[in-house]
Amino acid sequence: MRAQDRLTFIYLERCKIHRDANAITATDERGVIHIPAATLGALMLGPGTTVSQQAMVLMAESGSTVVWVGEEGVRYYAHGRSLAHSSRFLEAQAKLVTNQSARLRVAREMYAMRFPGEDTTGLTMQQLRGREGARIRRAYREHSRRTGVKWSGRDYDVESFESSDPVNQALSAANISLYGVVHSVIVALGCSPGLGFVHTGHVRSFVYDIADLYKADLTIPLAFDLAKEEPFDIGAEARRALRDQMHGGAFLDRCVHDIRHLLLPDNEDAADDELAENVVRLWDGSQRSVAAGTGYGTDL
Incomplete structure (x- = not known):
């Protein structure tokens, strides 16, 4: 899902956060809610939250950002890296x-x-x-x-x-x-x-x-x-x-x-760079690049 098509943010506090298939679950004394991970732009975790490793894996795979914040969401502590393939x-x-x-x-x-x-x-x-x-x-x-x-x-x-x-x-x-x-x-x-x-x-x-x-x-x-x-x-x-x-x-x-x-220049292709293929290339000097994952020793 493109960045501009996601939900902006969800703020959670005093709950336990786990994973259920492709959804993030938030559980407290009132029950459980399911949040589709791929629709999230940012998940803001406030005081009293506990998050599982699998929940974080799902957020990373979905390209969503996790931000740890303080009481009332007004102090930033840390963030998780989202998945961007293109540099x-x-x-x-x-x-x-x-x-x-x-x-x-x-x-x-x-x-x-x-x-x-x-x-x-x-x-x-x-x-x-x-x-x-x-x-x-x-x-x-x-x-x-x-x-x-x-x-x-x-x-x-x-x-x-x-x-x-x-x-x-x-x-x-x-x-x-x-x-x-x-x-x-x-x-x-x-x-x-x-x-x-x-x-x-x-x-x-x-x-x-x-x-x-x-x-x-x-x-x-x-x-x-x-x-x-x-x-x-x-x-x-x-x-x-x-x-x-x-x-x-x-x-x-x-x-x-x-x-x-x-x-970027205004005339450059407006493709969805954050969803580009996971392609790694090697710098070849100046403005050129060549394919990675290839043995070049035979050229010597």
Whole structure:
């Protein structure tokens, strides 16, 4: 199943996770639910979860990402590797991020995608960051005014979720879920989560790069709407609301399209690289490659 056709994410906590044929099972005192593994983009495991080896094998075989998170899903601990056969995206990403002019070009394009109608080609990274900061601050003010929810700035303590005000709690929960979904798409395409263009130095730099394309449209308005409603468990409601917004696959399709647009030439074949055949080749110098699994000693 293509990355853009999967469910975005499912968050589980305080349950035992096993495998039943081609489904993941989650068991607690209320019973058992079955989740088809091939339909999952990301499985987020919260506190109190126990997962079996066979369940992890099935997730790997299905090309789905497993992310271990903390209470309320707002702290990232680790992730499992998904199955990507093609290195085409990874090679393109590495080539672009290690060339200063190419990296700047991609970074400018990332900002251009957030400023429709504006020309970013001549702006420095400092100027682009300034514009982005002003855009996000403006978004916070507009949604605060729209909902009547007071906004005094971003306040996020990974050690104490409850210490933040409701809108910051909703932002934290929604953003972590967004990161999990974006992470699942990135590794499904065979890209590296750590090779970022704007963010750098972190194992999920590219995840933050891509997620930042969508926060103003998704998680910021969602957080203010929830803070206005004052639900009992705002973290859980934020995850459910974000999943509802992503329902139907349109977001996954958009995310795949945006990553492809940033890393590959627009005229390059749009085949499903994450489902390409498991073919290994040998580098032959310059731009050439030859078949692997062949004895070449007779050529000497």
